[in-house]
Amino acid sequence: MALVSPKNKFLIWGGNGWVAGHLKMILEKQGKDVVTTTVRMEDREAVLKTLDELKPTHVLNAAGCTGRPNVDWCEDNKEATIRSNVIGSLNLTDCCYLKGIHCTVFATGCIYEYDEKHEIGGEGFREEEEANFAGSFYSATKSKVEEVELSCANERVWIMKTYPNVLILRLRMPVSDDLHARNFVTKISQYDRVVDIPNSNTILTDLLPASIILAENSELGVYNFTNPGAISHNEVLSLFKKYVRPDFEWKNFTIEEQSKVIKAGRSNCMLDTSKLVNKLKEYGYTIPEIHDAYEQCFIRMAQGRAT
Numbered sequence: 001m002a003l004v005s006p007k008n009k010f011l012i013w014g015g016n017g018w019v020a021g022h023l024k025m026i027l028e029k030q031g032k033d034v035v036t037t038t039v040r041m042e043d044r045e046a047v048l049k050t051l052d053e054l055k056p057t058h059v060l061n062a063a064g065c066t067g068r069p070n071v072d073w074c075e076d077n078k079e080a081t082i083r084s085n086v087i088g089s090l091n092l093t094d095c096c097y098l099k100g101i102h103c104t105v106f107a108t109g110c111i112y113e114y115d116e117k118h119e120i121g122g123e124g125f126r127e128e129e130e131a132n133f134a135g136s137f138y139s140a141t142k143s144k145v146e147e148v149e150l151s152c153a154n155e156r157v158w159i160m161k162t163y164p165n166v167l168i169l170r171l172r173m174p175v176s177d178d179l180h181a182r183n184f185v186t187k188i189s190q191y192d193r194v195v196d197i198p199n200s201n202t203i204l205t206d207l208l209p210a211s212i213i214l215a216e217n218s219e220l221g222v223y224n225f226t227n228p229g230a231i232s233h234n235e236v237l238s239l240f241k242k243y244v245r246p247d248f249e250w251k252n253f254t255i256e257e258q259s260k261v262i263k264a265g266r267s268n269c270m271l272d273t274s275k276l277v278n279k280l281k282e283y284g285y286t287i288p289e290i291h292d293a294y295e296q297c298f299i300r301m302a303q304g305r306a307t
């Protein structure tokens with residue numbers, strides 16, 4: 001464990017993004033030195049120039065092509081998605097490596113789906129397990145930038161993990177304490193119908209401070225970055241109704257019916273968080289189980305009158 005230096009300087013990439021905004025707010029509240037950039041990650045010259053000019057000790061990469069209004073956009077814009085999520089992300093990582101800068105990548109855990117070994121209610125996916133969800137182009141770019149199969153050597157090589165300066169945090173269905181359009185709860189509360197499947201979720205108020213602890217201690221490797229446990233859509237919406245919007249009603253449909261109204265498939269899975277929980281214990285930081293975390297989140301939301 002490295003000692004936290006008072007001279008740390010954080011540079012957030014993708015400065016206008018949703019997660020980036022939350023990170024900036026938290027770092028500022030903590031009195032940390034933080035700047036942001038919107039320089040394109042794939043522009044190698046501009047990236048190197050930005051790193052030279054701003055001289056960060058830590059880059060927080062919250063940039064990524066996520067699609068608007070949702071990941072279905074990536075299905076029709078594959079080159080642009082690769083340019084950001086593969087070429088850009090790797091370029092930024094490599095430039096940070098050349099400059100000796102620690103780089104935290106806000107990645108996604110939507111690279112798995114329940115299977116025979118990982119059934120609903122069973123064991124979660126551990127960090128080292130191979131991605132098994134390729135239902136969306138967005139998820140495919142995100143998983144392939146982490147790992148690649150080298151058939152000639154008959155060995156699996158993890159591209160990102162090869163770099164000795166990288167921390168990869170896999171978020172899933174992130175939730176904020178307000179009803180921002182990017183919030184998973186906002187999304188499902190606005191759909192005509194929702195599926196009802198348990199999933200791992202990331203409550204940003206619980207997890208983003210943990211990302212700063214891990215970054216400033218120069219932790220490395222891959223972490224499933226969600227609250228422990230899994231929660232179903234109906235459980236989320238029942239808590240939303242209880243704490244935030246008492247008159248809220250919703251309807252369910254099956255995953256087969258859902259597939260008729262979306263272009264890209266959606267990942268459903270539970271991630272194993274024991275690696276993250278154990279690591280954060282070293283720093284005296286605990287993350288609430290997902291049902292407790294949602295209750296606390298909706299209480300904060302109701303107090304902020306985000307209805």
Ligand SMILES: NC(=O)c1ccc[n+]([C@@H]2O[C@H](COP(=O)([O-])OP(=O)(O)OC[C@H]3O[C@@H](n4cnc5c(N)ncnc54)[C@H](OP(=O)(O)O)[C@@H]3O)[C@@H](O)[C@H]2O)c1
Pocket residue numbers: 013014015016017018019020038039040041042062063064065066067083084085088106107108109171172173174182
């Ligand atoms: N929100 C989710 O559901 C979710 C779930 C899991 C993981 N994540 C990951 O977390 C990260 C942040 O997500 P978010 O929700 O904050 O997304 P967001 O609001 O869409 O922000 C992403 C930001 O990245 C910028 N960007 C895209 N391509 C870029 C490039 N090549 N170079 C520089 N900047 C670029 C975008 O700018 P432009 O709009 O100008 O392109 C945007 O400001 C993403 O990597 C995402 O994949 C998000």
